[in-house]
Amino acid sequence: MWLSEKFGSGVPVVGAPMAGVSGGRLTAAISAGGGLGMLGAGSAVTADWIRTEGAIAAAGGKPYGVGLMAWSVAEQPEHFDAVLELKPALVSLSFGNYRPYVEPLRQNGIVVATQAGTVADAQEAIDAGVDVIVARGAEAGGHGRNAVGTLPLLQAILELTELPVLAGGGISGPRGLAAVLAAGAAGGWIGTAFLTCQEGLTSQPVRERVIEADETDTVYGTVFDAASRAGWPDEFGGRALRNAYFDTWEGHEQDLKSDDAGHAEYVEGTKAADPARASIYAGQGVGALTGQPTAAEVLAGFATYRTYLSAALNDGSK
Numbered sequence: 001m002w003l004s005e006k007f008g009s010g011v012p013v014v015g016a017p018m019a020g021v022s023g024g025r026l027t028a029a030i031s032a033g034g035g036l037g038m039l040g041a042g043s044a045v046t047a048d049w050i051r052t053e054g055a056i057a058a059a060g061g062k063p064y065g066v067g068l069m070a071w072s073v074a075e076q077p078e079h080f081d082a083v084l085e086l087k088p089a090l091v092s093l094s095f096g097n098y099r100p101y102v103e104p105l106r107q108n109g110i111v112v113a114t115q116a117g118t119v120a121d122a123q124e125a126i127d128a129g130v131d132v133i134v135a136r137g138a139e140a141g142g143h144g145r146n147a148v149g150t151l152p153l154l155q156a157i158l159e160l161t162e163l164p165v166l167a168g169g170g171i172s173g174p175r176g177l178a179a180v181l182a183a184g185a186a187g188g189w190i191g192t193a194f195l196t197c198q199e200g201l202t203s204q205p206v207r208e209r210v211i212e213a214d215e216t217d218t219v220y221g222t223v224f225d226a227a228s229r230a231g232w233p234d235e236f237g238g239r240a241l242r243n244a245y246f247d248t249w250e251g252h253e254q255d256l257k258s259d260d261a262g263h264a265e266y267v268e269g270t271k272a273a274d275p276a277r278a279s280i281y282a283g284q285g286v287g288a289l290t291g292q293p294t295a296a297e298v299l300a301g302f303a304t305y306r307t308y309l310s311a312a313l314n315d316g317s318k
């Protein structure tokens, strides 16, 4: 298995980078639990935040990764410098022109990943020289494309390349992990399933809303990006829980970009962690979240994937 050979992971799960959720503690906890944790460094953090949280992630002595947004790194190159100093085992660069960063990372012995939402994205990743491709389907939480679901995308990318391919989007438990491994994925790239972990940065009101949500409660769009003014390219929307703020502004994203009151309401809602106004990024697997486990507990659940693989080989009988 690629993940165990490269990083010593006992469970074929990468804890996907999640800005605002996966700080150093969650990252370290996922790596300690047998997966590969990843720090989510969004556009709002400083280079010092990356250094501090990276040190926390590294303190457990296990390999870990860092996820950067390519469009944001172009604006804040100090984020990239901080990551090069940390030398994590894996760095993902997604959403924007990541090409210039691939060689410097590889020269430092860092494995490079990117998230692809279409076969064309995957082809670009191959041409750019990445080490591992994430087939990130439309049902995934957070930003990306809404073009193709995880299974058709994964199958098409596996047909395209000999590179290792991780599957991201909608893997909410060991059944989903078994499915993508059976298809040929090198592992799962999993975010939403770790959203309510005790070690994460998710606020309490958001945890409660996420636990309540079912699989039909997510929406995809650019409303929250228009509201935040963080600088997300329009090409990449995000999947989040539907709320009153989204409903008000859906279809009026261009107006929202220059609406100061709308922006202020979003900023206040975010500060107050108000589920009706803040963006709560989550994928369709959110319906499976029932409590606030430790990362080790989530990983122990994923580690049972072999049961489902064996059952499938025995004509589905258990």
Ligand SMILES: Cc1cc2nc3c(=O)[nH]c(=O)nc-3n(C[C@H](O)[C@H](O)[C@H](O)COP(=O)(O)O)c2cc1C
Residues within 6 Å of the ligand: 016, 017, 018, 019, 020, 021, 040, 041, 042, 067, 068, 069, 092, 094, 115, 136, 139, 140, 141, 142, 143, 144, 168, 169, 170, 171, 189, 190, 191, 192, 193, 280, 281, 282, 283, 284, 285
């Ligand atoms: C709350 C949240 C924040 C995210 N932040 C980032 C991020 O900072 N960088 C990134 O590359 N992907 C980010 N993602 C996307 C994840 O890396 C991953 O593609 C996704 O979580 C996989 O699908 P799943 O949520 O269905 O497991 C985020 C996802 C969520 C749910």
